[in-house]
């Protein structure tokens with residue numbers, strides 16, 4: 001161990017002289033960047049301090065690269081020992097990064113690029129590294145993860161779904177293994193002992209949802225233990241309940257958030273909630289939901305109720321309330337107040353209007369499962385709050401999972417703010433810079449690309465109506481398909497992907513369709529989407545995080561062509577789809593199609609303007625090029641609204657927590673102690 005440390009002291013001393021050089025003199029030129037990409041921006045973009053560390057990492061790498069596997073592991077243990085004895089991690093960074101780079105090259109033939117080392121440093125320094133799609137974020141993550149794992153307090157790598165968590169852990173396992181780090185994965189079906197084991201590893205991969213629910217379950221367990229008379233301290237020390245259950249998590253030390261925009265922003269509008277066991281009150285609530293779902297049809301818009309398109313809210317009119325009183329009700333509802341019944345009906349009407357099967361949710365094995373609109377994927381385990389979820393269940397005639405008497409809840413924001421250190425990475429963070437800073441105190445730092453991006457953005461095409469748009473899309477697919485180029489088409493909903501699939505069938509174009517049901521199969525299909533002549537239709541963000549490799553000969557044809565059939569509520573989501581092509585300097589092209597009856601105009605501009613636009617576009621076949629600005633404006637309005645929704649949620653959560661604290665209660669547990 002000692003020998004290892006000694007061999008490394010010399011370059012460190014040397015570095016302290018050399019690392020000052022860039023600050024005094026000219027900025028360093030990059031070698032591993034044959035195409036001479038974005039590094040000219042380095043000094044301007046505040047990356048200079050990271051760039052200055054690169055030579056030292058190189059030198060450590062040079063020194064260590066010939067060590068045997070055993071000695072590498074020994075060396076890693078040495079670093080661990082130093083971190084545990086209190087040596088500052090930033091001092092260990094160059095050596096740690098060099099070790100990870102060597103392990104990457106040796107085990108997977110992937111030696112971290114300099115831009116990846118910079119990305120790793122950004123994340124280590126508590127910021128979000130914005131790296132272009134396809135730049136290798138999965139590999140980059142190993143750098144700060146390893147470094148923060150050294151003190152042995154546990155690192156949580158959070159991502160958007162179980163599949164990606166397991167895949168990334170498995171992919172990167174050889175690197176960690178070579179350096180003597182243990183890796184665990186949290187999967188939704190796991191038992192408590194399995195979870196505890198995974199959390200006891202140096203590095204734990206999982207979803208934010210699993211990390212959040214485990215935190216809440218632990219919290220409930222600790223309270224239960226305390227109720228058994230041990231007192232908080234006793235409970236923590238004993239760490240066990242009467243049944244011998246123990247908390248599964250350790251401390252919240254460092255979390256690295258992959259797809260940070262999705263995890264920290266898109267998913268942050270609904271809190272994670274654990275429900276309490278149902279009692280009599282819940283039975284009544286179920287009956288109310290069922291009654292409302294059945295009766296909702298009798299209410300007419302503008303007569304019995306008003307619908308506010310801005311707030312997306314329903315309000316019963318006087319005649320609506322009268323109708324509520326007149327409609328027959330089951331006996332169980334006798335004790336329910338009228339005001340509550342109004343609420344149930346309003347909710348049932350809202351759910352019927354705003355929540356659609358196949359778009360917002362799907363029914364799977366008798367359960368309502370949310371489809372994450374931003375990813376087009378199943379959002380496992382999530383539920384809408386304020387009775388919306390139960391109202392949908394009642395509408396669909398599946399089991400109503402009782403109005404959640406909440407036992408424990410936490411927002412995504414609170415969960416990640418609990419970590420002592422937080423870092424993240426994403427391809428598309430800049431548009432949320434302000435929010436990351438304000439809510440999470442995280443800066444967003446753009447990372448240069450390894451190669452010059454070759455992706456071509458073809459001009460938008462706007463049509464008067466959906467029909468004209470779909471026809472043009474099919475024409476474009478036919479044209480590009482005839483050249484042998486692969487095409488990936490993103491749609492906003494499952495229904496629309498099925499619609500397009502029908503049109504392609506009519507046109508005799510062979511294709512594959514992805515839906516939100518099987519993420520693993522989906523990733524597999526998307527990964528083949530780069531083969532010559534392939535046409536793949538997928539909900540907008542299907543295959544997010546999936547690497548599309550170009551098949552043979554596709555490079556010469558111009559790479560993958562991505563067609564975006566409709567703008568999403570958030571520009572980030574559109575960019576993620578676009579990011580499936582032109583990866584790692586590959587060629588590729590993308591085009592955005594729009595029509596005046598697209599949903600994003602309704603949500604962004606309101607029904608009055610939307611109706612006018614529809615009327616204007618109804619019989620037009622020609623393109624309307626000047627209109628694409630209107631779509632972007634509408635999108636910005638929606639993004640602002642979502643941001644303010646998240647701020648409102650945070651405000652209420654803050655108030656709620658404050659109240660709990662003032663009453664001496666655990667802020668994460670809803671029912672009184």
Ligand SMILES: Nc1ncnc2c1ncn2[C@@H]1O[C@H](COP(=O)(O)OP(=O)(O)OP(=O)(O)O)[C@@H](O)[C@H]1O
Nearest residue numbers: 110111112113133134135136137138139427545547
């Ligand atoms: N240092 C490296 N050397 C060689 N290949 C690399 C290196 N880093 C990444 N790659 C390859 O680049 C491709 C893209 O990697 P990856 O899928 O992790 O990108 P990403 O940034 O996560 O993309 P997305 O934003 O779309 O999720 C993969 O095929 C990966 O193997």
